[in-house]
Amino acid sequence: MVVTDMDGTLLNSNHDVSSKFFELFKDLKQQNIQFVAASGRPYYSIVEKLQPIKNDIIIVAENGGLIIKNENVLLSNKLNPNRLLELYKLVTNLENTYPIFCTKNQAFILRASDDLINTFSEYYSVYTIIDCFEEITDDIIKIALYHTTNSEAQIFPLVKHLKPELNVVVSGNHWVDISEAITNKGNALTFLQKQLNITPSETMVFGDYNNDLEMLKCAKYSYAMENAHPNVKAVADFETESNDNNGVELVLEQLITESRKH
Structure with a gap:
Protein backbone atom coordinates (compact mmCIF):
# COMPACT_ATOMS: atom_id res chain seq x y z
CA MET A 1 0.00 0.00 0.00
CA VAL A 2 1.25 3.47 -0.93
CA VAL A 3 -0.12 6.39 1.07
CA THR A 4 0.64 9.99 0.22
CA ASP A 5 -0.31 13.36 1.60
CA MET A 6 -1.48 15.91 -0.98
CA ASP A 7 -0.37 19.54 -0.38
CA GLY A 8 3.39 19.91 -0.22
CA THR A 9 3.78 16.23 -1.11
CA LEU A 10 1.98 14.84 -4.18
CA LEU A 11 0.79 18.29 -5.30
CA ASN A 12 3.34 20.79 -6.59
CA SER A 13 3.33 24.45 -5.53
CA ASN A 14 0.58 25.16 -8.07
CA HIS A 15 -1.58 22.52 -6.33
CA ASP A 16 -1.38 20.21 -9.36
CA VAL A 17 -0.77 16.47 -9.68
CA SER A 18 1.83 15.65 -12.34
CA SER A 19 0.90 13.67 -15.44
CA LYS A 20 3.86 11.45 -14.53
CA PHE A 21 2.04 10.36 -11.37
CA PHE A 22 -1.04 9.25 -13.35
CA GLU A 23 1.23 7.19 -15.61
CA LEU A 24 2.92 5.57 -12.61
CA PHE A 25 -0.47 4.89 -11.03
CA LYS A 26 -1.29 2.49 -13.90
CA ASP A 27 1.81 0.49 -12.95
CA LEU A 28 0.89 0.52 -9.25
CA LYS A 29 -2.54 -0.83 -10.11
CA GLN A 30 -1.02 -3.50 -12.35
CA GLN A 31 1.27 -4.56 -9.49
CA ASN A 32 -1.78 -4.78 -7.19
CA ILE A 33 -0.51 -1.96 -4.95
CA GLN A 34 -3.34 -0.11 -3.22
CA PHE A 35 -3.07 3.70 -3.45
CA VAL A 36 -4.37 5.94 -0.66
CA ALA A 37 -4.54 9.75 -0.78
CA ALA A 38 -4.45 11.05 2.81
CA SER A 39 -4.97 14.78 3.25
CA GLY A 40 -6.26 17.53 5.48
CA ARG A 41 -8.33 18.52 2.45
CA PRO A 42 -12.02 17.64 2.26
CA TYR A 43 -13.14 14.58 0.31
CA TYR A 44 -14.61 16.47 -2.67
CA SER A 45 -11.38 18.46 -3.12
CA ILE A 46 -9.19 15.32 -3.20
CA VAL A 47 -11.59 13.80 -5.75
CA GLU A 48 -11.18 16.91 -7.94
CA LYS A 49 -7.39 16.52 -7.90
CA LEU A 50 -7.46 12.76 -8.60
CA GLN A 51 -10.56 12.62 -10.81
CA PRO A 52 -9.16 10.15 -13.41
CA ILE A 53 -8.39 7.50 -10.77
CA LYS A 54 -11.01 8.27 -8.10
CA ASN A 55 -12.73 4.88 -8.46
CA ASP A 56 -9.48 2.95 -7.98
CA ILE A 57 -8.18 4.59 -4.81
CA ILE A 58 -9.05 5.07 -1.15
CA ILE A 59 -9.42 8.63 0.10
CA VAL A 60 -8.56 9.64 3.66
CA ALA A 61 -9.91 13.19 4.02
CA GLU A 62 -9.96 15.80 6.79
CA ASN A 63 -6.77 14.45 8.41
CA GLY A 64 -8.30 11.03 8.93
CA GLY A 65 -11.80 12.19 9.93
CA LEU A 66 -13.28 10.55 6.86
CA ILE A 67 -12.32 7.45 4.86
CA ILE A 68 -14.15 6.85 1.59
CA LYS A 69 -13.78 4.20 -1.11
CA ASN A 70 -15.96 4.34 -4.23
CA GLU A 71 -18.28 6.79 -2.44
CA ASN A 72 -18.77 4.33 0.43
CA VAL A 73 -17.95 5.86 3.81
CA LEU A 74 -15.71 3.40 5.70
CA LEU A 75 -15.05 5.71 8.65
CA SER A 76 -16.39 9.05 9.85
CA ASN A 77 -15.30 10.83 13.05
CA LYS A 78 -17.60 13.75 13.79
CA LEU A 79 -16.84 16.41 16.37
CA ASN A 80 -18.97 15.97 19.49
CA PRO A 81 -22.06 18.15 18.90
CA ASN A 82 -22.21 19.04 22.62
CA ARG A 83 -18.89 20.86 22.36
CA LEU A 84 -19.47 22.67 19.10
CA LEU A 85 -20.99 25.90 20.37
CA GLU A 86 -18.19 26.34 22.90
CA LEU A 87 -15.59 25.65 20.16
CA TYR A 88 -17.38 28.02 17.78
CA LYS A 89 -17.19 30.83 20.34
CA LEU A 90 -13.51 30.16 20.99
CA VAL A 91 -12.35 30.08 17.37
CA THR A 92 -14.48 32.99 16.20
CA ASN A 93 -12.93 35.22 18.86
CA LEU A 94 -9.31 34.61 17.83
CA GLU A 95 -7.72 37.67 16.24
CA ASN A 96 -6.67 37.47 12.56
CA THR A 97 -7.91 33.89 12.42
CA TYR A 98 -10.45 32.62 9.92
CA PRO A 99 -12.39 29.48 10.86
CA ILE A 100 -13.80 27.02 8.35
CA PHE A 101 -16.24 24.37 9.56
CA CYS A 102 -15.70 21.24 7.48
CA THR A 103 -18.40 18.67 6.75
CA LYS A 104 -18.47 15.73 4.37
CA ASN A 105 -19.97 17.59 1.42
CA GLN A 106 -19.17 21.25 2.00
CA ALA A 107 -17.43 23.87 4.12
CA PHE A 108 -19.08 26.63 6.12
CA ILE A 109 -16.99 29.79 6.04
CA LEU A 110 -17.52 32.58 8.51
CA ARG A 111 -17.42 36.09 7.00
CA ALA A 112 -14.18 36.52 5.06
CA SER A 113 -12.93 38.86 2.34
CA ASP A 114 -13.28 37.90 -1.31
CA ASP A 115 -9.51 37.46 -1.51
CA LEU A 116 -9.53 35.00 1.37
CA ILE A 117 -12.50 33.10 0.01
CA ASN A 118 -10.58 32.81 -3.25
CA THR A 119 -7.64 31.33 -1.30
CA PHE A 120 -9.92 28.94 0.62
CA SER A 121 -11.71 27.76 -2.50
CA GLU A 122 -8.51 26.03 -3.68
CA TYR A 123 -9.07 23.64 -0.75
CA TYR A 124 -12.80 24.05 -0.07
CA SER A 125 -14.40 24.38 -3.49
CA VAL A 126 -17.91 23.67 -2.17
CA TYR A 127 -18.82 26.18 0.52
CA THR A 128 -21.51 28.30 2.15
CA ILE A 129 -20.79 31.69 3.72
CA ILE A 130 -22.37 31.97 7.17
CA ASP A 131 -22.90 34.72 9.78
CA CYS A 132 -23.79 32.58 12.78
CA PHE A 133 -23.46 29.10 14.29
CA GLU A 134 -27.09 28.16 13.63
CA GLU A 135 -26.49 28.25 9.89
CA ILE A 136 -24.24 25.16 10.02
CA THR A 137 -26.58 22.37 9.00
CA ASP A 138 -24.30 19.31 8.70
CA ASP A 139 -22.14 17.23 11.05
CA ILE A 140 -18.77 18.90 11.52
CA ILE A 141 -15.75 16.63 11.07
CA LYS A 142 -13.05 19.27 11.44
CA ILE A 143 -12.56 22.96 12.18
CA ALA A 144 -9.79 24.44 10.04
CA LEU A 145 -8.26 27.70 11.23
CA TYR A 146 -6.44 29.89 8.72
CA HIS A 147 -3.85 32.56 9.52
CA THR A 148 -2.53 34.88 6.83
CA THR A 149 1.11 34.62 7.94
CA ASN A 150 1.99 31.82 10.37
CA SER A 151 -0.43 29.41 12.00
CA GLU A 152 2.19 27.68 14.17
CA ALA A 153 3.24 30.92 15.88
CA GLN A 154 -0.05 32.83 15.83
CA ILE A 155 -2.91 30.31 16.23
CA PHE A 156 -1.53 27.11 17.75
CA PRO A 157 -0.56 28.64 21.16
CA LEU A 158 -4.16 29.87 21.59
CA VAL A 159 -5.83 26.51 20.96
CA LYS A 160 -3.29 23.90 22.09
CA HIS A 161 -4.99 23.78 25.54
CA LEU A 162 -7.78 21.80 23.84
CA LYS A 163 -5.44 18.80 23.74
CA PRO A 164 -5.62 15.92 24.62
CA GLU A 165 -9.44 16.01 24.64
CA LEU A 166 -9.29 17.09 21.00
CA ASN A 167 -6.68 16.67 18.30
CA VAL A 168 -5.11 20.06 17.53
CA VAL A 169 -2.47 20.00 14.80
CA VAL A 170 -0.51 22.45 12.66
CA SER A 171 -1.26 21.09 9.20
CA GLY A 172 0.41 23.73 7.06
CA ASN A 173 2.10 27.10 7.19
CA HIS A 174 -1.30 28.83 7.36
CA TRP A 175 -3.44 26.10 8.93
CA VAL A 176 -4.30 24.61 12.31
CA ASP A 177 -6.92 21.83 12.43
CA ILE A 178 -9.17 20.80 15.32
CA SER A 179 -10.91 17.43 15.32
CA GLU A 180 -11.86 14.57 17.64
CA ALA A 181 -8.96 13.20 19.70
CA ILE A 182 -8.93 9.90 17.79
CA THR A 183 -8.81 11.67 14.41
CA ASN A 184 -5.43 11.56 12.75
CA LYS A 185 -3.99 10.05 9.58
CA GLY A 186 -2.16 7.39 11.59
CA ASN A 187 -5.35 5.97 13.11
CA ALA A 188 -6.98 6.08 9.66
CA LEU A 189 -4.05 4.19 8.15
CA THR A 190 -4.06 1.58 10.95
CA PHE A 191 -7.78 1.09 10.31
CA LEU A 192 -7.10 0.49 6.59
CA GLN A 193 -4.18 -1.84 7.26
CA LYS A 194 -6.47 -4.02 9.40
CA GLN A 195 -9.30 -3.87 6.86
CA LEU A 196 -7.07 -4.80 3.94
CA VAL A 205 4.05 6.69 3.25
CA PHE A 206 4.96 10.20 2.05
CA GLY A 207 4.41 13.40 4.02
CA ASP A 208 5.60 16.95 4.65
CA TYR A 209 3.80 18.44 7.68
CA ASN A 210 2.87 17.76 11.31
CA ASN A 211 -0.48 16.20 10.43
CA ASP A 212 1.51 13.42 8.69
CA LEU A 213 3.57 12.39 11.72
CA GLU A 214 1.28 9.63 12.98
CA MET A 215 0.91 7.94 9.61
CA LEU A 216 4.65 8.02 8.92
CA LYS A 217 5.06 5.90 12.06
CA CYS A 218 2.70 3.27 10.61
CA ALA A 219 4.95 2.36 7.70
CA LYS A 220 8.31 0.68 7.31
CA TYR A 221 8.97 2.87 4.27
CA SER A 222 8.33 6.42 5.51
CA TYR A 223 9.46 9.34 3.35
CA ALA A 224 9.79 13.02 4.23
CA MET A 225 9.78 15.46 1.33
CA GLU A 226 12.83 17.69 0.96
CA ASN A 227 10.48 20.63 1.71
CA ALA A 228 9.10 18.94 4.87
CA HIS A 229 8.77 20.41 8.36
CA PRO A 230 11.79 19.49 10.57
CA ASN A 231 9.49 17.34 12.77
CA VAL A 232 8.61 15.21 9.74
CA LYS A 233 12.24 14.74 8.73
CA ALA A 234 13.00 13.63 12.30
CA VAL A 235 10.32 10.91 12.20
CA ALA A 236 10.63 9.62 8.61
CA ASP A 237 13.19 6.92 7.80
CA PHE A 238 13.93 8.25 4.32
CA GLU A 239 13.94 11.54 2.45
CA THR A 240 13.05 12.26 -1.17
CA GLU A 241 13.13 15.28 -3.47
CA SER A 242 10.73 18.19 -2.97
CA ASN A 243 7.11 18.24 -4.15
CA ASP A 244 8.19 20.50 -7.04
CA ASN A 245 10.85 17.98 -8.10
CA ASN A 246 8.52 14.96 -8.27
CA GLY A 247 9.82 13.49 -5.00
CA VAL A 248 6.94 11.01 -4.71
CA GLU A 249 7.19 9.92 -8.35
CA LEU A 250 10.96 9.25 -8.09
CA VAL A 251 10.42 6.77 -5.25
CA LEU A 252 7.40 5.17 -6.93
CA GLU A 253 9.47 4.55 -10.06
CA GLN A 254 11.98 2.64 -7.90
CA LEU A 255 9.18 0.75 -6.16
CA ILE A 256 7.62 -0.31 -9.47
CA THR A 257 11.02 -1.41 -10.85
CA GLU A 258 11.63 -3.49 -7.71
CA SER A 259 8.17 -5.07 -7.63
CA ARG A 260 8.49 -6.10 -11.28
CA LYS A 261 11.53 -8.16 -10.33
CA HIS A 262 9.55 -10.20 -7.80
Whole structure:
Protein backbone atom coordinates (compact mmCIF):
# COMPACT_ATOMS: atom_id res chain seq x y z
CA MET A 1 0.00 0.00 0.00
CA VAL A 2 1.25 3.47 -0.93
CA VAL A 3 -0.12 6.39 1.07
CA THR A 4 0.64 9.99 0.22
CA ASP A 5 -0.31 13.36 1.60
CA MET A 6 -1.48 15.91 -0.98
CA ASP A 7 -0.37 19.54 -0.38
CA GLY A 8 3.39 19.91 -0.22
CA THR A 9 3.78 16.23 -1.11
CA LEU A 10 1.98 14.84 -4.18
CA LEU A 11 0.79 18.29 -5.30
CA ASN A 12 3.34 20.79 -6.59
CA SER A 13 3.33 24.45 -5.53
CA ASN A 14 0.58 25.16 -8.07
CA HIS A 15 -1.58 22.52 -6.33
CA ASP A 16 -1.38 20.21 -9.36
CA VAL A 17 -0.77 16.47 -9.68
CA SER A 18 1.83 15.65 -12.34
CA SER A 19 0.90 13.67 -15.44
CA LYS A 20 3.86 11.45 -14.53
CA PHE A 21 2.04 10.36 -11.37
CA PHE A 22 -1.04 9.25 -13.35
CA GLU A 23 1.23 7.19 -15.61
CA LEU A 24 2.92 5.57 -12.61
CA PHE A 25 -0.47 4.89 -11.03
CA LYS A 26 -1.29 2.49 -13.90
CA ASP A 27 1.81 0.49 -12.95
CA LEU A 28 0.89 0.52 -9.25
CA LYS A 29 -2.54 -0.83 -10.11
CA GLN A 30 -1.02 -3.50 -12.35
CA GLN A 31 1.27 -4.56 -9.49
CA ASN A 32 -1.78 -4.78 -7.19
CA ILE A 33 -0.51 -1.96 -4.95
CA GLN A 34 -3.34 -0.11 -3.22
CA PHE A 35 -3.07 3.70 -3.45
CA VAL A 36 -4.37 5.94 -0.66
CA ALA A 37 -4.54 9.75 -0.78
CA ALA A 38 -4.45 11.05 2.81
CA SER A 39 -4.97 14.78 3.25
CA GLY A 40 -6.26 17.53 5.48
CA ARG A 41 -8.33 18.52 2.45
CA PRO A 42 -12.02 17.64 2.26
CA TYR A 43 -13.14 14.58 0.31
CA TYR A 44 -14.61 16.47 -2.67
CA SER A 45 -11.38 18.46 -3.12
CA ILE A 46 -9.19 15.32 -3.20
CA VAL A 47 -11.59 13.80 -5.75
CA GLU A 48 -11.18 16.91 -7.94
CA LYS A 49 -7.39 16.52 -7.90
CA LEU A 50 -7.46 12.76 -8.60
CA GLN A 51 -10.56 12.62 -10.81
CA PRO A 52 -9.16 10.15 -13.41
CA ILE A 53 -8.39 7.50 -10.77
CA LYS A 54 -11.01 8.27 -8.10
CA ASN A 55 -12.73 4.88 -8.46
CA ASP A 56 -9.48 2.95 -7.98
CA ILE A 57 -8.18 4.59 -4.81
CA ILE A 58 -9.05 5.07 -1.15
CA ILE A 59 -9.42 8.63 0.10
CA VAL A 60 -8.56 9.64 3.66
CA ALA A 61 -9.91 13.19 4.02
CA GLU A 62 -9.96 15.80 6.79
CA ASN A 63 -6.77 14.45 8.41
CA GLY A 64 -8.30 11.03 8.93
CA GLY A 65 -11.80 12.19 9.93
CA LEU A 66 -13.28 10.55 6.86
CA ILE A 67 -12.32 7.45 4.86
CA ILE A 68 -14.15 6.85 1.59
CA LYS A 69 -13.78 4.20 -1.11
CA ASN A 70 -15.96 4.34 -4.23
CA GLU A 71 -18.28 6.79 -2.44
CA ASN A 72 -18.77 4.33 0.43
CA VAL A 73 -17.95 5.86 3.81
CA LEU A 74 -15.71 3.40 5.70
CA LEU A 75 -15.05 5.71 8.65
CA SER A 76 -16.39 9.05 9.85
CA ASN A 77 -15.30 10.83 13.05
CA LYS A 78 -17.60 13.75 13.79
CA LEU A 79 -16.84 16.41 16.37
CA ASN A 80 -18.97 15.97 19.49
CA PRO A 81 -22.06 18.15 18.90
CA ASN A 82 -22.21 19.04 22.62
CA ARG A 83 -18.89 20.86 22.36
CA LEU A 84 -19.47 22.67 19.10
CA LEU A 85 -20.99 25.90 20.37
CA GLU A 86 -18.19 26.34 22.90
CA LEU A 87 -15.59 25.65 20.16
CA TYR A 88 -17.38 28.02 17.78
CA LYS A 89 -17.19 30.83 20.34
CA LEU A 90 -13.51 30.16 20.99
CA VAL A 91 -12.35 30.08 17.37
CA THR A 92 -14.48 32.99 16.20
CA ASN A 93 -12.93 35.22 18.86
CA LEU A 94 -9.31 34.61 17.83
CA GLU A 95 -7.72 37.67 16.24
CA ASN A 96 -6.67 37.47 12.56
CA THR A 97 -7.91 33.89 12.42
CA TYR A 98 -10.45 32.62 9.92
CA PRO A 99 -12.39 29.48 10.86
CA ILE A 100 -13.80 27.02 8.35
CA PHE A 101 -16.24 24.37 9.56
CA CYS A 102 -15.70 21.24 7.48
CA THR A 103 -18.40 18.67 6.75
CA LYS A 104 -18.47 15.73 4.37
CA ASN A 105 -19.97 17.59 1.42
CA GLN A 106 -19.17 21.25 2.00
CA ALA A 107 -17.43 23.87 4.12
CA PHE A 108 -19.08 26.63 6.12
CA ILE A 109 -16.99 29.79 6.04
CA LEU A 110 -17.52 32.58 8.51
CA ARG A 111 -17.42 36.09 7.00
CA ALA A 112 -14.18 36.52 5.06
CA SER A 113 -12.93 38.86 2.34
CA ASP A 114 -13.28 37.90 -1.31
CA ASP A 115 -9.51 37.46 -1.51
CA LEU A 116 -9.53 35.00 1.37
CA ILE A 117 -12.50 33.10 0.01
CA ASN A 118 -10.58 32.81 -3.25
CA THR A 119 -7.64 31.33 -1.30
CA PHE A 120 -9.92 28.94 0.62
CA SER A 121 -11.71 27.76 -2.50
CA GLU A 122 -8.51 26.03 -3.68
CA TYR A 123 -9.07 23.64 -0.75
CA TYR A 124 -12.80 24.05 -0.07
CA SER A 125 -14.40 24.38 -3.49
CA VAL A 126 -17.91 23.67 -2.17
CA TYR A 127 -18.82 26.18 0.52
CA THR A 128 -21.51 28.30 2.15
CA ILE A 129 -20.79 31.69 3.72
CA ILE A 130 -22.37 31.97 7.17
CA ASP A 131 -22.90 34.72 9.78
CA CYS A 132 -23.79 32.58 12.78
CA PHE A 133 -23.46 29.10 14.29
CA GLU A 134 -27.09 28.16 13.63
CA GLU A 135 -26.49 28.25 9.89
CA ILE A 136 -24.24 25.16 10.02
CA THR A 137 -26.58 22.37 9.00
CA ASP A 138 -24.30 19.31 8.70
CA ASP A 139 -22.14 17.23 11.05
CA ILE A 140 -18.77 18.90 11.52
CA ILE A 141 -15.75 16.63 11.07
CA LYS A 142 -13.05 19.27 11.44
CA ILE A 143 -12.56 22.96 12.18
CA ALA A 144 -9.79 24.44 10.04
CA LEU A 145 -8.26 27.70 11.23
CA TYR A 146 -6.44 29.89 8.72
CA HIS A 147 -3.85 32.56 9.52
CA THR A 148 -2.53 34.88 6.83
CA THR A 149 1.11 34.62 7.94
CA ASN A 150 1.99 31.82 10.37
CA SER A 151 -0.43 29.41 12.00
CA GLU A 152 2.19 27.68 14.17
CA ALA A 153 3.24 30.92 15.88
CA GLN A 154 -0.05 32.83 15.83
CA ILE A 155 -2.91 30.31 16.23
CA PHE A 156 -1.53 27.11 17.75
CA PRO A 157 -0.56 28.64 21.16
CA LEU A 158 -4.16 29.87 21.59
CA VAL A 159 -5.83 26.51 20.96
CA LYS A 160 -3.29 23.90 22.09
CA HIS A 161 -4.99 23.78 25.54
CA LEU A 162 -7.78 21.80 23.84
CA LYS A 163 -5.44 18.80 23.74
CA PRO A 164 -5.62 15.92 24.62
CA GLU A 165 -9.44 16.01 24.64
CA LEU A 166 -9.29 17.09 21.00
CA ASN A 167 -6.68 16.67 18.30
CA VAL A 168 -5.11 20.06 17.53
CA VAL A 169 -2.47 20.00 14.80
CA VAL A 170 -0.51 22.45 12.66
CA SER A 171 -1.26 21.09 9.20
CA GLY A 172 0.41 23.73 7.06
CA ASN A 173 2.10 27.10 7.19
CA HIS A 174 -1.30 28.83 7.36
CA TRP A 175 -3.44 26.10 8.93
CA VAL A 176 -4.30 24.61 12.31
CA ASP A 177 -6.92 21.83 12.43
CA ILE A 178 -9.17 20.80 15.32
CA SER A 179 -10.91 17.43 15.32
CA GLU A 180 -11.86 14.57 17.64
CA ALA A 181 -8.96 13.20 19.70
CA ILE A 182 -8.93 9.90 17.79
CA THR A 183 -8.81 11.67 14.41
CA ASN A 184 -5.43 11.56 12.75
CA LYS A 185 -3.99 10.05 9.58
CA GLY A 186 -2.16 7.39 11.59
CA ASN A 187 -5.35 5.97 13.11
CA ALA A 188 -6.98 6.08 9.66
CA LEU A 189 -4.05 4.19 8.15
CA THR A 190 -4.06 1.58 10.95
CA PHE A 191 -7.78 1.09 10.31
CA LEU A 192 -7.10 0.49 6.59
CA GLN A 193 -4.18 -1.84 7.26
CA LYS A 194 -6.47 -4.02 9.40
CA GLN A 195 -9.30 -3.87 6.86
CA LEU A 196 -7.07 -4.80 3.94
CA ASN A 197 -4.75 -7.13 5.84
CA ILE A 198 -1.67 -5.09 4.89
CA THR A 199 1.20 -4.84 7.37
CA PRO A 200 3.38 -1.79 8.16
CA SER A 201 6.25 -3.57 6.37
CA GLU A 202 4.07 -3.59 3.22
CA THR A 203 3.27 0.11 3.55
CA MET A 204 4.99 3.18 2.07
CA VAL A 205 4.05 6.69 3.25
CA PHE A 206 4.96 10.20 2.05
CA GLY A 207 4.41 13.40 4.02
CA ASP A 208 5.60 16.95 4.65
CA TYR A 209 3.80 18.44 7.68
CA ASN A 210 2.87 17.76 11.31
CA ASN A 211 -0.48 16.20 10.43
CA ASP A 212 1.51 13.42 8.69
CA LEU A 213 3.57 12.39 11.72
CA GLU A 214 1.28 9.63 12.98
CA MET A 215 0.91 7.94 9.61
CA LEU A 216 4.65 8.02 8.92
CA LYS A 217 5.06 5.90 12.06
CA CYS A 218 2.70 3.27 10.61
CA ALA A 219 4.95 2.36 7.70
CA LYS A 220 8.31 0.68 7.31
CA TYR A 221 8.97 2.87 4.27
CA SER A 222 8.33 6.42 5.51
CA TYR A 223 9.46 9.34 3.35
CA ALA A 224 9.79 13.02 4.23
CA MET A 225 9.78 15.46 1.33
CA GLU A 226 12.83 17.69 0.96
CA ASN A 227 10.48 20.63 1.71
CA ALA A 228 9.10 18.94 4.87
CA HIS A 229 8.77 20.41 8.36
CA PRO A 230 11.79 19.49 10.57
CA ASN A 231 9.49 17.34 12.77
CA VAL A 232 8.61 15.21 9.74
CA LYS A 233 12.24 14.74 8.73
CA ALA A 234 13.00 13.63 12.30
CA VAL A 235 10.32 10.91 12.20
CA ALA A 236 10.63 9.62 8.61
CA ASP A 237 13.19 6.92 7.80
CA PHE A 238 13.93 8.25 4.32
CA GLU A 239 13.94 11.54 2.45
CA THR A 240 13.05 12.26 -1.17
CA GLU A 241 13.13 15.28 -3.47
CA SER A 242 10.73 18.19 -2.97
CA ASN A 243 7.11 18.24 -4.15
CA ASP A 244 8.19 20.50 -7.04
CA ASN A 245 10.85 17.98 -8.10
CA ASN A 246 8.52 14.96 -8.27
CA GLY A 247 9.82 13.49 -5.00
CA VAL A 248 6.94 11.01 -4.71
CA GLU A 249 7.19 9.92 -8.35
CA LEU A 250 10.96 9.25 -8.09
CA VAL A 251 10.42 6.77 -5.25
CA LEU A 252 7.40 5.17 -6.93
CA GLU A 253 9.47 4.55 -10.06
CA GLN A 254 11.98 2.64 -7.90
CA LEU A 255 9.18 0.75 -6.16
CA ILE A 256 7.62 -0.31 -9.47
CA THR A 257 11.02 -1.41 -10.85
CA GLU A 258 11.63 -3.49 -7.71
CA SER A 259 8.17 -5.07 -7.63
CA ARG A 260 8.49 -6.10 -11.28
CA LYS A 261 11.53 -8.16 -10.33
CA HIS A 262 9.55 -10.20 -7.80
